[in-house]
Amino acid sequence: MKETGSISVHTENIFPIIKRWLYSDKDIFLRELISNAADAISKLRLIGYSGEFQTSGEEYEIRVDLDKDARTLTVSDNGIGMTAEEVKKYINQVAFSSAEEFLQKYQGGDVKQQIIGHFGLGFYSAFMVARRVELDTLSYKSGSEAVLWSCDGTTAFELTSSNRAERGTSVKLFIDDESAEFLDEAKIRDLIRNYCDFLPVPILFNGEGANRQKPLWTQSPGSLKDEDYKEFYNYLYPLGEEPLFWIHLNTDYPFNLQGILYFPRLRADLDWTKGQTRLFCNQVFVSNNVEEIIPQFLAPLQGAVDSPDIPLNVSRSFLQNDRTVRRIADYITRKVGDRLKELYKEDYERYVQCWKDINMFIKYGVMNSDKFYEQVKDILIFEIAGEDRFTTLSDYIERNKERTAGKLYYTSDTGAQAPYIDLLKSQDIEVLVLDAYIDSHFVSFLERQNSDVRFARVDSDLDESVLHKDKAAEIVDPHTNKTRSEQLIELFQQKLGQARLKVRAEALKSEATPAVLLLPESLRRIKEMSALVNQKPMEFLDDHTLVVNTSNPLIQNLQRLEDTGGDEKLVSLICQHVYDLALLSQKSFDAAAMGQFIQRSNDVLTRLATRAV
Numbered sequence: 045m046k047e048t049g050s051i052s053v054h055t056e057n058i059f060p061i062i063k064r065w066l067y068s069d070k071d072i073f074l075r076e077l078i079s080n081a082a083d084a085i086s087k088l089r090l091i092g093y094s095g096e097f098q099t100s101g102e103e104y105e106i107r108v109d110l111d112k113d114a115r116t117l118t119v120s121d122n123g124i125g126m127t128a129e130e131v132k133k134y135i136n137q138v139a140f141s142s143a144e145e146f147l148q149k150y151q152g153g154d155v156k157q158q159i160i161g162h163f164g165l166g167f168y169s170a171f172m173v174a175r176r177v178e179l180d181t182l183s184y185k186s187g188s189e190a191v192l193w194s195c196d197g198t199t200a201f202e203l204t205s206s207n208r209a210e211r212g213t214s215v216k217l218f219i220d221d222e223s224a225e226f227l228d229e230a231k232i233r234d235l236i237r238n239y240c241d242f243l244p245v246p247i248l249f250n251g252e253g254a255n256r257q258k259p260l261w262t263q264s265p266g267s268l269k270d271e272d273y274k275e276f277y278n279y280l281y282p283l284g285e286e287p288l289f290w291i292h293l294n295t296d297y298p299f300n301l302q303g304i305l306y307f308p309r310l311r312a313d314l315d316w317t318k319g320q321t322r323l324f325c326n327q328v329f330v331s332n333n334v335e336e337i338i339p340q341f342l343a344p345l346q347g348a349v350d351s352p353d354i355p356l357n358v359s360r361s362f363l364q365n366d367r368t369v370r371r372i373a374d375y376i377t378r379k380v381g382d383r384l385k386e387l388y389k390e391d392y393e394r395y396v397q398c399w400k401d402i403n404m405f406i407k408y409g410v411m412n413s414d415k416f417y418e419q420v421k422d423i424l425i426f427e428i429a430g431e432d433r434f435t436t437l438s439d440y441i442e443r444n445k446e447r448t449a450g451k452l453y454y455t456s457d458t459g460a461q462a463p464y465i466d467l468l469k470s471q472d473i474e475v476l477v478l479d480a481y482i483d484s485h486f487v488s489f490l491e492r493q494n495s496d497v498r499f500a501r502v503d504s505d506l507d508e509s510v511l512h513k514d515k516a517a518e519i520v521d522p523h524t525n526k527t528r529s530e531q532l533i534e535l536f537q538q539k540l541g542q543a544r545l546k547v548r549a550e551a552l553k554s555e556a557t558p559a560v561l562l563l564p565e566s567l568r569r570i571k572e573m574s575a576l577v578n579q580k581p582m583e584f585l586d587d588h589t590l591v592v593n594t595s596n597p598l599i600q601n602l603q604r605l606e607d608t609g610g611d612e613k614l615v616s617l618i619c620q621h622v623y624d625l626a627l628l629s630q631k632s633f634d635a636a637a638m639g640q641f642i643q644r645s646n647d648v649l650t651r652l653a654t655r656a657v
């Protein structure tokens with residue numbers, strides 16, 4: 045038998061187009077051919093189950109053979125094979141029309157940008173790297189004759205009978221000169237590993253096993269142990285630390301999807317713009333970049349998602365608007381929420397341990413998805429400063445409401461804000477630690493969601509409960525009717541030479557600190573936001589208030605020194621010094637300010653030492 049014909053009924057020059065359009069993504073030809081081989085084997089397995097066909101006991105396998113001297117690469121399978129009629133139908137018509145349809149879809153666009161997977165191009169992608177392709181095949185059907193189809197990259201093909209004796213198909217590519225890279229053994233081995241590592245059929249490359257198989261996600265969760273999940277994670281991410289926990293996804297309605305998502309330990313250098321999860325389609329790797337399917341806030345999750353229902357050969361904008369894709373994204377988000385709730389309920393200690401790593405994306409997630417917020421709002425936890433304990437918002441409010449009138453105090457820096465924290469703690473008021481860069485957004489978000497929630501950073505105002513109100517009202521000067529507090533305010537404004545500086549004098553219930561600075565909450569948040577948006581360090585707020593603590597011995601002595609008309613220079617140095625110390629806990633000094641501060645410290649000490657002698 046010998047038959048010749050012309051493939052093209054529509055486009056005369058499809059092969060040059062294939063080469064040109066997909067030049068940058070040539071690699072995928074191997075994935076397409078191996079997927080076809082795997083399909084041919086699954087089809088035969090299915091037929092085997094139905095009893096219509098029985099193998100002679102040989103293992104199913106795919107072979108990839110590289111012959112450098114002959115400059116050929118051959119992909120063979122012992123699957124279903126094709127009869128001459130099937131070759132005509134599937135290779136000449138079906139494969140051709142799918143390749144043509146594919147190209148028509150993408151002409152005029154930036155192919156690489158638009159497509160996340162090229163499934164659908166299929167068999168004809170072989171012509172991206174081959175000047176000639178031969179397909180040698182024998183169908184499983186008894187009495188079939190083997191046929192050899194060949195085509196040299198023009199639109200003409202040749203079909204002859206072949207002396208092939210084994211069932212299955214071999215596709216031999218005569219690699220063209222521009223594609224010599226595919227004659228490199230290491231390159232082919234990498235491609236097989238990259239795309240086909242988890243295909244559940246052995247792939248032998250030049251006789252050696254080249255894929256792992258065992259896609260863990262297709263197994264039933266009940267049959268798997270923690271060790272299996274950890275071992276699989278380690279295989280996927282050999283440099284990663286042990287994952288915190290994981291979710292096994294498995295659904296077949298309203299779409300088919302299986303996968304395993306791992307919650308990794310968050311690394312400081314993590315790139316939130318890059319998805320870490322690998323997308324598969326029937327165990328064949330498609331892409332690392334699946335933002336549309338894995339919502340961006342879950343980008344740090346790792347693992348594998350496999351779904352034949354994700355439309356792959358489509359543009360990103362299509363994916364974003366596709367109903368199934370949206371449902372898949374919702375499904376994944378819901379499963380993540382469920383898993384977190386389960387951990388919170390069943391292993392609270394572990395949840396707390398993991399919080400350090402997972403809080404960032406949970407916070408990011410609740411701010412990005414109302415549904416996710418609704419799901420996890422009751423398991424958002426907050427560390428209590430100075431205690432080895434976490435709390436939910438409602439528990440905090442409940443415990444502290446008598447003292448704070450519903451306000452939630454928080455610190456963004458437990459070191460620098462220690463005096464404020466100690467002051468509140470001395471009155472049994474708990475302080476929450478919110479020190480991640482995302483927290484100023486998060487705090488505002490929570491306030492918008494809950495009208496009864498009001499956050500105040502420890503340095504934004506002084507709670508009534510930390511003040512001795514009556515002491516400050518004491519009248520000392522019968523001539524001017526001024527209280528001690530009013531006198532102190534005037535003294536500081538005058539000595540600091542800043543008549544417009546806001547100064548308050550208060551009798552704090554702790555005598556430890558001479559003065560603290562207060563930064564108004566709302567103004568500070570606005571500055572923080574704009575610093576974040578402009579990616580600049582936050583400017584220090586001019587609109588701050590200096591609170592002088594009249595309970596503090598230094599302040600009391602200072603006032604006595606002033607009352608008795610003592611060393612005026614020393615009074616002014618101390619006022620400046622007290623202000624500087626309060627400022628220092630809020631910002632770092634530049635070189636000039638630091639120089640002055642050190643100079644003044646020396647002056648104060650010298651004067652005090654002189655007086656003491």
Ligand SMILES: Nc1ncnc2c1ncn2[C@@H]1O[C@H](COP(=O)(O)OP(=O)(O)OP(=O)(O)O)[C@@H](O)[C@H]1O
Pocket residue numbers: 076080081084121123124125126134135138139140142163164165166167168213
């Ligand atoms: N190794 C093979 N064994 C048996 N049949 C094959 C083999 N390779 C291709 N075919 C047949 O040729 C058809 C066309 O292949 P092609 O790769 O172009 O598209 P597809 O596999 O149907 O779809 P897609 O690649 O888009 O998933 C296949 O559907 C199949 O019937």
